Amino acid sequence: MKILGISAGRKNQKNDAMCKEALMGAQEVGADIEFIRLLDLDIEHCTGCIACVNALMSGRGNMCALKDDFDWLLDKMLDADGVIFANPIFEKGVPGIFQTITDRFGPRMDRGNNVIATKIAKENGGKIPDPRILKDKVVSYMGFGGSDWVTRMQCDSAMQALTPAWKVIDNDIFPWSTDAVMNDDTVARAHQIGVNLAKAAQDIENAAYLGEEGVCPHCHSRNFFLDNQSTEAICCLCGIKGDIKVVDGKVKFDFPEEQLEHAHDTLSGKFEHAGDIDETVKTFKKMLMSDEYKRRMSNYKKFISATMPEK
DSSP states (O other), X not given: OEEEEEEOSOTTSHHHHHHHHHHHHHHHTTOEEEEEEGGGSOOOOOOOOXXXXXXXXXXXXXXXXXXXXXXXXHHXXXXXXXXXXXXXXXXXBOOHHHHHHHHHHTGGGOHHHHHHHHHHHXXXXXXXXXXXXXXXXXXXXXXEOSSSOOTTHHHHHHXXXXXXXXXXXXXXXXXXXXXXXXXXXXXXXXXXXXXXXXXXXXXXXXXXXXXXXXXXXXXXXXXXXXXXXXXXXXXXXXXXXXXXXXXXXXXXXXOOGGGXXXXXXXXXXXXXXXXXXXXXXXXXXXXXXXXXXXHHHXXXXXXXXXXXXXX
């Protein structure tokens, strides 16, 4: 059993320390551990080039056009049974480097896409995507903020687990945590998160969420896209549609059971989204062949060029 700890904070500061505290807890349960700092790596932003989609859906395996440290990091994550992220909280949510990791997972790491791509490759003698992508994995998130501006953090964090359908065990926020290393309760909680993750990794099939209950009963998100004309709401994380109600003075999110088939973290929901992606790619390719599209893009290109810094 291997647990990987990943910190997105400054070197040898609280995020590193709390990530290592969680790894200590995992090690106590018998896990082999490894620690990585995201800011030590060269991770480029996703450009939306759809090379990964084209490769997957044409039976050419799972690839990315960018050549940086991401594939090295991905290999480390795929090789682990569980992953712990410790992130600083910027502007209420995850830091940019973590969002870039989430973006780079994108269609490339979507479990539904990889199930379909594996089938295509087997039927056509192509290159099968890394089978580790289809393995169940457990993941936990810790977010450390310097104030109470933390309301996007849990949803932003769990978005990373959405595409590969990893099982979230803990997703904790620590507001006002400048003194995290000196706060015994925070240290103890980080330690327990490591213990929880390692135990979940020992029995991934029966692993379950252990964090604080959220508003969405399916994914435990507290973030919703609201309709200003009705009580209808969409969970910002799993995408389930339902109604926001107040029952006994508490907010409740009700949805029909069939909505679970459309949830973004289920295979049925992912297959549905794969159809959306396929339609988008077909529309894009058709558009590229259009003379009118070429004419319009030529006009935009000629209109103005991007300003660049002087070297």
